[in-house]
Amino acid sequence: MSKSMKALIAAFLVLACSCSKDALNPGPVNTQIKSNVTSQLAAHFVGEHFGGGIIFYLDSAGQHGLIADETDLGEYTWRPDNIITITGATKTGLGSGKSNTRKIIRSQGMSGTYAALACINSTKAGYTDWYLPSKGELKALYFRRAVIGGFSLTEYWSSTEVNGNSADYAAWTQSFDTGGEGNNYKYASLPIRAIRSF
Numbered sequence: 159m160s161k162s163m164k165a166l167i168a169a170f171l172v173l174a175c176s177c178s179k180d181a182l183n184p185g186p187v188n189t190q191i192k193s194n195v196t197s198q199l200a201a202h203f204v205g206e207h208f209g210g211g212i213i214f215y216l217d218s219a220g221q222h223g224l225i226a227d228e229t230d231l232g233e234y235t236w237r238p239d240n241i242i243t244i245t246g247a248t249k250t251g252l253g254s255g256k257s258n259t260r261k262i263i264r265s266q267g268m269s270g271t272y273a274a275l276a277c278i279n280s281t282k283a284g285y286t287d288w289y290l291p292s293k294g295e296l297k298a299l300y301f302r303r304a305v306i307g308g309f310s311l312t313e314y315w316s317s318t319e320v321n322g323n324s325a326d327y328a329a330w331t332q333s334f335d336t337g338g339e340g341n342n343y344k345y346a347s348l349p350i351r352a353i354r355s356f
Contacts (some may be wrong), residue, residue, distance in 0.1 A: 170318040207304040209356050210283030210331035214302040225308050226299055227352045228229045231276050236315055236329045238270030244325045250318050255292035258317035288352035290317035295353060296332040303334060311335035315348045
């Protein structure tokens with residue numbers, strides 16, 4: 159056998175061994191696939207009973223979202239009796255109900271009974287981080303009302319105060335009858351549904 163033929167066979171064997179080694183041990187690609195499968199298996203879904211209530215909103219990864227209590231906490235006024243304040247709780251978007259609720263509590267105090275205080279005092283299902291949903295969160299809750307259930311066909315309080323000249327006496331509401339958004343006097347007694355995030 160000629161030297162060139164031997165060299166060609168040796169090069170072929172090296173190449174074949176190299177390929178089979180890579181095929182048996184593809185390295186980080188396998189890890190990535192495993193990670194993606196694990197993430198998909200761990201994802202949550204809207205309507206799932208989880209974290210003390212029912213999931214009604216999820217982020218795009220399906221890992222974090224908002225949970226609604228399965229029942230109303232009752233009917234409450236937005237503010238305590240004889241307290242008229244501008245709380246600054248004017249955020250409207252998803253994820254802003256918790257900060258709104260904190261602002262309301264700081265402004266209106268820990269005594270008496272009112273919507274935001276009833277939510278943070280809730281210990282439903284053993285959780286202590288419930289809060290009054292923002293205007294946007296309450297709208298999302300309305301759109302998922304069929305999977306949550308138990309709502310009255312009336313207005314519900316949000317944690318979002320009306321901005322501007324009406325801030326001292328009005329806050330935003332969501333109708334679970336017509337689907338319309340509105341506002342009402344803070345002394346009105348309306349039902350509330352607490353939520354929490356995960």
